[in-house]
Amino acid sequence: MRVLYVNHTSRVSGGELSLLGLLGALPDGIEPVLACPEGLLAERSRGLGIDVVSIHGTDGSLRLHPLRTPRALLEMSYAAAQVRRSARAVRADLVHANSIRAGLIATAAGRPTVVHVRDCLPRGPVSTLTLRTIARADALIANSAYTRSTLGPARCSATVVHNAVDLSRFDRLRLDREEARARLGLDGEIPVLAVIAQITPWKGQDDAIRIAAGISGRHPGAQLLLVGSPKFDSSATRYDNAAYLAGLRRQAVEQGLADSVRFLGERQDVAEILRAVDILLVPSWEEPFGRTVIEAMAAGVPVASTDLGGPAEILAGEECGLLLPPRSPELWSEAIAALLDDPSRLAAMGSRGRAAASSRFSMDRHAAKIKAVYESTLEPTSARRRR
Numbered sequence: 001m002r003v004l005y006v007n008h009t010s011r012v013s014g015g016e017l018s019l020l021g022l023l024g025a026l027p028d029g030i031e032p033v034l035a036c037p038e039g040l041l042a043e044r045s046r047g048l049g050i051d052v053v054s055i056h057g058t059d060g061s062l063r064l065h066p067l068r069t070p071r072a073l074l075e076m077s078y079a080a081a082q083v084r085r086s087a088r089a090v091r092a093d094l095v096h097a098n099s100i101r102a103g104l105i106a107t108a109a110g111r112p113t114v115v116h117v118r119d120c121l122p123r124g125p126v127s128t129l130t131l132r133t134i135a136r137a138d139a140l141i142a143n144s145a146y147t148r149s150t151l152g153p154a155r156c157s158a159t160v161v162h163n164a165v166d167l168s169r170f171d172r173l174r175l176d177r178e179e180a181r182a183r184l185g186l187d188g189e190i191p192v193l194a195v196i197a198q199i200t201p202w203k204g205q206d207d208a209i210r211i212a213a214g215i216s217g218r219h220p221g222a223q224l225l226l227v228g229s230p231k232f233d234s235s236a237t238r239y240d241n242a243a244y245l246a247g248l249r250r251q252a253v254e255q256g257l258a259d260s261v262r263f264l265g266e267r268q269d270v271a272e273i274l275r276a277v278d279i280l281l282v283p284s285w286e287e288p289f290g291r292t293v294i295e296a297m298a299a300g301v302p303v304a305s306t307d308l309g310g311p312a313e314i315l316a317g318e319e320c321g322l323l324l325p326p327r328s329p330e331l332w333s334e335a336i337a338a339l340l341d342d343p344s345r346l347a348a349m350g351s352r353g354r355a356a357a358s359s360r361f362s363m364d365r366h367a368a369k370i371k372a373v374y375e376s377t378l379e380p381t382s383a384r385r386r387r
Helices: 014-025 040-047 068-089 100-106 125-134 145-149 152-157 167-171 177-183 205-215 241-254 270-275 291-298 310-315 329-340 343-360 363-386
Strands: 002-006 031-036 051-054 094-097 113-117 139-142 158-160 192-196 223-227 261-265 279-282 303-306 321-324
Touching: 002 068, 002 100, 014 040, 014 291, 014 363, 031 040, 031 068, 040 051, 051 068, 068 100, 094 100, 094 363, 100 113, 100 125, 113 363, 125 152, 139 145, 139 152, 139 363, 145 158, 145 310, 152 158, 167 270, 167 291, 177 270, 192 205, 192 270, 205 223, 205 241, 205 329, 223 270, 241 261, 270 291, 279 291, 279 329, 291 303, 291 310, 291 321, 291 343, 303 310, 303 329, 310 321, 321 329, 329 343
Parallel strands: 002 031, 002 094, 031 051, 094 113, 113 139, 139 158, 192 223, 192 279, 223 261, 279 303, 303 321
Antiparallel strands: none
16 A cells, blocks of 8 residues: 655644654555655655655645735645645555645545544634535544544544554653753752643643742742744744744743743753653643643653643543643642642652553554554445456
């Protein structure tokens, strides 16, 4: 089975990390080729031995705009033509679009198409039209039941396949907590919280700073690590993420946390950073899945997460973290301070998280589920050919 994977950007964020994990774990019998713009994703895929076809990308916003919308449509039309030619050239049996935007491109490929939905669209006429377009795909994969619930009529035919985590990344580490903290210049005894996410308002880093301020009375010296960068910063991006980052820096100073909030930027050593962390925060307004939740679980780190979205599916019943309403920093501060006051409960949560990550979110399990979607998608085509 030859599969052409399509991604609309070569910037590497959560969806691209999940794609790279899948490409590295594909079972025998699947021959992957990636179509994406040149850039980091293309480079990292070639590093895995994956053939890459270069296509035109798009950062087009899914909101109407008199100038940006026509430009985005032109970009996607051009990329769609490239994908169609590429699918024919590599003799793809199936096309797997790794995002909603990639789905808009790939549905014109002339091949059986699977669209992997990893985001929840803002309400609006463009979103409605977008959902109708990707609903024409032969199959839809949603990264959570929450994401599936936002797909309108198409939700009935979407298959939920949770993202996975490469457990070996954490098993290979020969780094204890003290050394991990020393590398970051952290005191070995103080509480350390972290947010690992792109810098953008809906990820709630501003609330994380408020949470850190709220626990500082009971836990003086506690540190907050903000790991990530303004990943998407074009004029078509929904938020001004660069301005948001500048505002976060001002907020830390204004709340007296200039020495307690550390901006680590984009990092490739997330597994090592998690070794130094006591609790991972996921204070997003909503979270379609929450990749960092399962990464923290794999590292044995308890999670305090928004209860709106995928994290509720990950953490419910596992007793390896806290589920809290978004935009309620005072409530979060109280719950997290109480957890930090109970080291034995904190350690037990970490152990249960590691066990849950191993049993539910392994790469092999994930790849097998994706392959099953491919096979069920191609089955009607094979039946027609036999007839």
